[in-house]
Amino acid sequence: MKSEVIVVGAGGHAKVCIELLQAQGDTVAYCVGNTDSPDTCLGIAVLKSDDHLLALRKEGYQRVFIAIGSNPVRNKLAKKVIEAGFQLVNAISPAAVVSPSASLGRGIAIMAGAVINAEASIADLCIINTGATVDHDCVIGQAVHIAPQCALAGNVRVGNLSFIGVGSKITPEIHIGESVMVGAGSVVISNIGPAITVVGVPAKVLNKF
Ligand SMILES: CC(C)(COP(=O)(O)OP(=O)(O)OC[C@H]1O[C@@H](n2cnc3c(N)ncnc32)[C@H](O)[C@@H]1OP(=O)(O)O)[C@@H](O)C(=O)NCCC(=O)NCCS
Known part of the structure; x- marks a missing residue:
C-alpha cells in the first residue's frame, strides 16, 4: 500500500x-x-x-x-x-491549536491560526478555516465550513452541511440547524432552524423574494 x-x-x-x-x-x-x-x-x-x-x-x-x-x-x-x-x-496546520480534549473526525482541514478549545467536537469533513476559533464544548456537524476569522463561543452547535461566513460571531449556547448559510460578518444571537440563510448584526433571515 x-x-x-x-x-x-x-x-x-x-x-x-x-x-x-x-x-x-x-x-x-x-x-x-x-x-x-x-x-x-x-x-x-x-x-x-x-x-x-x-x-x-x-x-x-x-x-x-x-x-x-x-x-x-x-x-x-x-x-x-x-x-x-x-x-x-486530516490536514491540520502546525500553526493551529487543537485542545487534547477536543474530538476530531476524519477528512477535516484545520487552517493556520485556528483554535479548537476543550471538549469541542468536530465531525468528519469539516473545514475550520484560517484564524477561526471554536470554543469549549462546541459540537460541529458533518461537512460544516467555519470560514476565516469566525468566533464560536462555548457550547455552540452547528448542524451538518452548514456554512458560517467569514468573520461571523456566534454567542454562547446557540444552536444552528443543518444546511444553514450564515452571511459574512453576521452576529448570531438566537437559534436558527434548518436550511435558511441569515445575515446581519444581529443575524436575521434573508428574504430575497
Ligand atoms: C449571505 C450570502 C450567502 C448571500 O448571497 P446571495 O444569496 O448571493 O445574496 P445577494 O448578494 O443577492 O444579497 C441579497 C441581499 O442580502 C444582503 N447581504 C448579502 N450578504 C450579506 C451579509 N453578509 N451581511 C448583510 N447583508 C448581506 C445584500 O446587501 C442584499 O441586500 P438588498 O437586497 O437590500 O440589496 C453572501 O452574501 C455571503 O455573505 N456569503 C459568505 C461568503 C463567505 O464568507 N465566504 C468565505 C469563503 S472562505
Whole structure:
C-alpha cells in the first residue's frame, strides 16, 4: 500500500490543503480535478476526472483528502471515495491549536491560526478555516465550513452541511440547524432552524423574494 495522499480538488482551497498536508509530513501524489482544472496544482499533477480514483485505488493508494470548499459536494465525494475503499486523512496546520480534549473526525482541514478549545467536537469533513476559533464544548456537524476569522463561543452547535461566513460571531449556547448559510460578518444571537440563510448584526433571515 502506498502512503502518499491523493487530494480531490485542484482549486484555491486545494492549494491551502496541500500545504497543510505537506507541513504535517505527508507527500501528495496527485490531485483529482475535472476537465476545467489546471494541469498542475502547486506543482502536483492533476488527473482530470473522478474516474481516476478507482485506478489509483488499484495502484495501491489508500489515503485521500477531499479539498473542495462546497459542503454538499465535499460530502458527496467523500461517500464515493470511501465506497472505493479509501481512508480520509486530516490536514491540520502546525500553526493551529487543537485542545487534547477536543474530538476530531476524519477528512477535516484545520487552517493556520485556528483554535479548537476543550471538549469541542468536530465531525468528519469539516473545514475550520484560517484564524477561526471554536470554543469549549462546541459540537460541529458533518461537512460544516467555519470560514476565516469566525468566533464560536462555548457550547455552540452547528448542524451538518452548514456554512458560517467569514468573520461571523456566534454567542454562547446557540444552536444552528443543518444546511444553514450564515452571511459574512453576521452576529448570531438566537437559534436558527434548518436550511435558511441569515445575515446581519444581529443575524436575521434573508428574504430575497
Ligand atoms: C449571505 C450570502 C450567502 C448571500 O448571497 P446571495 O444569496 O448571493 O445574496 P445577494 O448578494 O443577492 O444579497 C441579497 C441581499 O442580502 C444582503 N447581504 C448579502 N450578504 C450579506 C451579509 N453578509 N451581511 C448583510 N447583508 C448581506 C445584500 O446587501 C442584499 O441586500 P438588498 O437586497 O437590500 O440589496 C453572501 O452574501 C455571503 O455573505 N456569503 C459568505 C461568503 C463567505 O464568507 N465566504 C468565505 C469563503 S472562505
